[in-house]
Amino acid sequence: xxxxxxxxxxDLGDMDFDAFNDFAIDQGWSDGMPMIPxxxxxxxxxxxxxxxxxxxxxxxxxxxxxxxxxxxxxNAVMAGCKPEYFPAVVASVRAILNPDYNLHxxxxxxxxxAPMIVVNGPARxxxxxxxxxxxxxxxxxxxxxxxxxxxxxxxxxxxxxxxDMDRSTQGSPAKYSFCxxxxxxxSPWEPYHVRRGFNAEDSVxxxxxxxxxxxxxDHGSTTGDGLLQTIAGSISQTGANTIYGSAPFxxxxxxxxxATMKRDGWTVPAIQEKLHHDSATPVERVSKENQKxxxxxxxxxxxxxxxxxxxxxxxxxxxxxxPGKHSAVIPTFxxxxxxxxxxxxx
Amino acid sequence: MRIVNPSxxxxxxxxxxxxxxxxxxxxxNDPVAIISNSKPNAMELLQGVRKLMGEFRSIxxxxxxxxxxxxxxxxxxxxxxxxxxxRGAIVALAD
Numbered sequence: 001x002x003x004x005x006x007x008x009x010x011d012l013g014d015m016d017f018d019a020f021n022d023f024a025i026d027q028g029w030s031d032g033m034p035m036i037p038x039x040x041x042x043x044x045x046x047x048x049x050x051x052x053x054x055x056x057x058x059x060x061x062x063x064x065x066x067x068x069x070x071x072x073x074x075n076a077v078m079a080g081c082k083p084e085y086f087p088a089v090v091a092s093v094r095a096i097l098n099p100d101y102n103l104h105x106x107x108x109x110x111x112x113x114a115p116m117i118v119v120n121g122p123a124r125x126x127x128x129x130x131x132x133x134x135x136x137x138x139x140x141x142x143x144x145x146x147x148x149x150x151x152x153x154x155x156x157x158x159x160x161x162x163x164d165m166d167r168s169t170q171g172s173p174a175k176y177s178f179c180x181x182x183x184x185x186x187s188p189w190e191p192y193h194v195r196r197g198f199n200a201e202d203s204v205x206x207x208x209x210x211x212x213x214x215x216x217x218d219h220g221s222t223t224g225d226g227l228l229q230t231i232a233g234s235i236s237q238t239g240a241n242t243i244y245g246s247a248p249f250x251x252x253x254x255x256x257x258x259a260t261m262k263r264d265g266w267t268v269p270a271i272q273e274k275l276h277h278d279s280a281t282p283v284e285r286v287s288k289e290n291q292k293x294x295x296x297x298x299x300x301x302x303x304x305x306x307x308x309x310x311x312x313x314x315x316x317x318x319x320x321x322x323p324g325k326h327s328a329v330i331p332t333f334x335x336x337x338x339x340x341x342x343x344x345x346x
Numbered sequence: 347m348r349i350v351n352p353s354x355x356x357x358x359x360x361x362x363x364x365x366x367x368x369x370x371x372x373x374x375n376d377p378v379a380i381i382s383n384s385k386p387n388a389m390e391l392l393q394g395v396r397k398l399m400g401e402f403r404s405i406x407x408x409x410x411x412x413x414x415x416x417x418x419x420x421x422x423x424x425x426x427x428x429x430x431x432x433r434g435a436i437v438a439l440a441d
Contacts, residue, residue, distance in 0.1 A: 008354045012347045020347070029352055043350045061419070065355025074350040104419040156353040245417060293386050335417035 008070070009040070029078070029156050031148065031176060038074035046073035046086040053090060053344040058097050061104035063159030067093060072153050079149035079177075085127050085142050088179075088205055089149045091341040092117050095207040096154070100337035106209035107160040110167055111241055113333040114174035115150055116210035116250070118318060120193035123203030123343050124181040131181035133322025136213050147177030174212040180320055186255040187319035188262035195268065196340055203343040208248060208316070209336050213328035218257065224264035227257050227327075228271065232278035234329045235308055238285050242308040244294045245334025249308065251275065252328040254321040272312035280305035374403045376433035381420070382412035388438040395436060 015023065020037045024030045036042070047069045057067040069090065076089045096103050096115055106113050119129050130140040138144070160166040168175075184191045193204040218230040231251060242249055251271075253261070261271065282305050283291065299306060309315050316338055321327075380396055382388040392410065399405055411427070413420050428435055 006351075006354070008351055010349050010351050012349060015347050020349075027353070037347060038349045038352055040348055040350060059358055060355065063355065064358055066358065067355055070350050071352060071354045074352040074354075078352055102418060105417045108419070109417065152352065157355050296386075333417070335415065 008068075012037075024078070028161060029152070031152060031155070033176070035078035035152075036080055038077040042077045043070055043073040045083040046076050046081065049083050049086045050090050050344050053087075055094075057093065060093075060097060060154070060158035061160075062107060062165045063157070065157065065159075067153065067157045071157050072149075075152040075156055076145070076149040079152050080141065080145040081149050082141070082145075085146050085149075087203075087343040087345045088117070088119060088123060088127060088129075088142075088146050089153070091205045091343045092146070092150045092207060093153055095205060095339040095341045096150070098337075098339040098341075101207060101209070101339045102333075102336045103154075103158070105335055106333050107154070107158075107166050109333060110169040111333050112168045112170055112172040112175070112211060113209035114172055114178050114212075115147075115154070116174065116208050116330060117147055117150065117179040118192065118206045118250075119146075119179065119181040119203070120184065120191050120206070121198075121203035121343075122201065123345065124184070126203075129179070129181040131183040131320055132186075133324075135180040135183070135320045135322075136178075136328070143179045143181075144177050147179035150179075151175060151177065172212050174210065178210065178212070182318045183255055183320045186258070188258055189268050189317075189319070192316070192318045193340065196338075198340070198342065203345065204340050205343065206316075206338055206340040208250060208330070208338050209333040210250065211331045213252065213330050216327040216329060217325070218327070219325040222260065224261035224266045227260060228266070228274050229278065231327060231329065232275050235275065235279035235331075236281045237331075238281060238287075238290075240308060240331050241334040242331060243281055243286070243306045244290075244297050244299045246299070246307055246310045246314070247332055247334040247336050248314045248316055248338045249332045250316040250318065250330035252318050252320050252330060254324060254327045255319060256323065256325055257327050258319045268317050269312065271317055272315045275315050276307070276309050276312040279309070280307040371434040373434060377407040377409070377431060378434040378436060379428045379432040380408060380410050381424075381428070381435055381437045382410070383438055384413045384416040385438070388412075392436070392438050395438075 127142045129142045154160045182192050198204050216234045221227045380392045
């Protein structure tokens with residue numbers, strides 16, 4: 001006899017909110033925080049926002065089952081999404097299912113990476129996504145619930161349960177939710193998604209398997225050169241995965257730092273070029289044992305350094321945050337690519 | 347209250363069923379694949395396992411193989427090779 005818990009719909013009788021949450025924890029559906037019951041009506045309201053988005057989903061690792069819009073919506077409802085957020089969740093699911101993202105590797109790894117969502121375009125304003133002060137932090141329902149919906153989908157549909165098929169040694173707070181928008185209005189440069197080939201009017205999510213943001217505090221430097229030296233030093237850590245698996249990672253420049261760089265004539269390609277070289281870690285900072293390990297893995301030493309990026313273009317530059325002299329470096333799992341998807345709405 | 351099951355997913359056609367219908371693996375005689383995930387020290391660990399196996403069975407048909415990258419899933423060719431040529435697999439998780 002088949003297990004009724006494998007059915008698409010479940011009749012839970014007269015279960016109330018608290019009983020539902022106890023039941024959800026028993027089923028392994030929860031991230032530890034309370035969840036909204038995914039009633040058929042609430043799920044249908046989400047799915048209706050993606051009307052016409054009929055492209056099938058590929059199988060989701062590690063469980064290798066095929067997601068449906070309805071099951072993704074069930075996780076979005078549980079996460080607290082309003083229906084109008086759902087297109088960002090669907091686009092994010094499609095992005096992590098791009099083989100270049102390497103979803104299976106990001107779950108099987110002991111590294112603490114979480115799916116980081118960067119939102120660009122008009123949807124940021126429609127959904128009320130925080131791109132300014134405290135953009136990585138608490139206080140915005142859209143940021144919190146969109147990122148959470150993706151993680152719940154990965155757990156419940158994909159089977160990436162912590163300690164089981166999500167093998168992270170320590171995990172990270174980013175595994176609850178990691179979603180923010182680019183502060184396009186205060187960026188002195190073209191929006192990130194336009195630099196990636198989309199139209200400015202498109203709404204786009206870009207995903208990377210990432211560590212939480214590492215802060216870059218620089219109140220002292222008053223030139224673009226000085227600020228970039230500080231950022232390069234923050235990238236150049238010996239414990240980063242990218243030291244032996246060069247790959248894309250993100251540099252999130254605060255608007256005040258960005259304005260200083262722009263004043264001094266820095267373009268995004270010039271920033272990428274400088275950071276690519278200046279962030280490479282000198283060999284003498286790396287233990288002898290790790291030097292041997294990296295050599296066996298084929299990581300090449302160039303100019304006496306380990307490069308964290310394969311090319312300058314690997315460095316994903318966005319502008320986000322509010323007032324203050326801070327930027328952030330967001331290291332990644334490595335062995336991945338930045339994957340972008342247009343939202344199924346304008 | 348009727349809900350949509352948040353863990354529901356449509357099943358792929360399961361090729362694994364055919365494998366499970368074979369007779370149980372005879373670990374004392376059947377060919378066994380020893381697979382490294384290519385993490386540091388994985389192969390050293392597996393060499394020890396193969397040596398220990400040699401104390402109670404022939405290891406002429408116990409073969410090493412490894413993933414090209416520790417950070418990526420095993421490629422389909424490797425999985426096919428194991429399915430078609432071996433009755434058991436020992437995988438190192440060597441972190």
